Amino acid sequence: MDRSSHYCAATAGLRLAFLLNLCFTLLELFGGLWTNSIAIISNAVHDLGDCLSLGLAWYLAGYAEKESDRRYSYGYRRFSLLGALATALVLMVGSLLVLSEAVPRLLRPEHPNAGGxxxxxxxxxxxxGLALLRVRGGRTLNARIVTWHLLGDLLGWAAVLSVSSVLLFKDLPLLDPILSILITSYVLFNVSRNLKKTVQLFLQAVPGGIDTGEIEKKLLAIDKVKSVHHTHVWSLDGEHNVLTTHLVVEADATRKDVLKIRNRVRLLLENADFEHTTVEIGYENEYCRMKER
Incomplete structure (x- = not known):
């Protein structure tokens, strides 16, 4: 599948998932009040967070595909991170509110409507489940966070079904707040982990799985290359990565040598999944302003 087809499929999946979750969240909020179930209300809060994340992901997926311009020379891909950050913060706040309601019910259990x-x-x-099938396989951090949220909700509803089945035959109202706390704790754990990754991307940390030391080692092994410095790697959105580096070649390197070095560098980085690469080449007897920093 080419890039444009992948983008259209991803956008269509996000749109359907958003509409499904929006409609169901409204039903869920009323259902939680009707059944007097804090577990369902906790799921409703999480689904509300999913609606926000899916809506932002749907909008920002298109915005992030805009071509680069004079103001944003790398394009708009980093805007997709805003959806991931906003969603994580909303879900963390919502989860804490649910916990504030669920914990007191451990001491004063209320009887929910098990059939409902x-x-x-x-x-x-x-x-x-349908929403998860439409968005799974997304490669950006925002898409992965949305997938985690939907998977968490799916598991949460499976747990609600199990607990409600027990409550139909056993008078154990304490199971409802316990389930709510477990669901909320699970979501908080995964959201916190993805929030950390999002912040790292904003701070331009080296993406996971990329070893700058190993890259420099391979570049230094190229014939006529004397040294490598100021190698920087960061990611635009968790999927599209950028690399810049400075190679210093031997003083007697000819133009033909430099062309061979450029071609060798291209081959080395070809399978490294970098969308942008900037490689500066200088001679060892030249002044290098970057080397002094």
Whole structure:
């Protein structure tokens, strides 16, 4: 699948997932109040966060595909990170609010409507399962966070179905707040982990799986290359990476030698999944302003 086809498929999936979650979240909020289930209300809060993330991801997926211009020379791909950051913050706040309601119910359990819980759980599994199928496989950090949220909600509804089935036959109202706390803790753990990755990308940390030392080692092994310095690697959106470096070649290197070095560098970086590479080449007897920093 080419890049444009992949983008169109990803956008269509995000759109459908957003519309499904928006409609179901409204039903879910009313259903949580109707069944008096804090577990369902916790799922509703998480689905509301998913609606925000899917809406932002849908909008920013198109915005991030805009071509580069004079103001944003690398393009607009980093805008997709805003969706990931906003979603993570919204879900963290929502989860803390749910915990503030669920914990007191451990001491004062309230009886939920088990039949209503089971009905909503079946619908929740169907809706979130369909949404997950449409967005899975996304490669950007924003898409991965959305996938994690939907997977968490799907597992949450499976747990709600299990607990409601037990409550139909056993009077154990304490299971409802316990399930709510477990669901919320699971989501908080994954959101916190992805929030850390998002912040690292904003701070231009080296993407996971890339070893700048190993890259410099391979570049230094090229014939006529004396030294390598100021190698920088960062990511635009968690998928499209950028590399810049400075090679110093021997003083007697000819133009033909330099062309061979450029070709060798291109071959080395060809399979490294870099969207932008900038390699400066200088001679060892030349003044290098970067080397002094």
């Amino acid at each position: 819980m089971a009905l909503l759980a079946v619908v929740g599994i169907a809706v979130n």
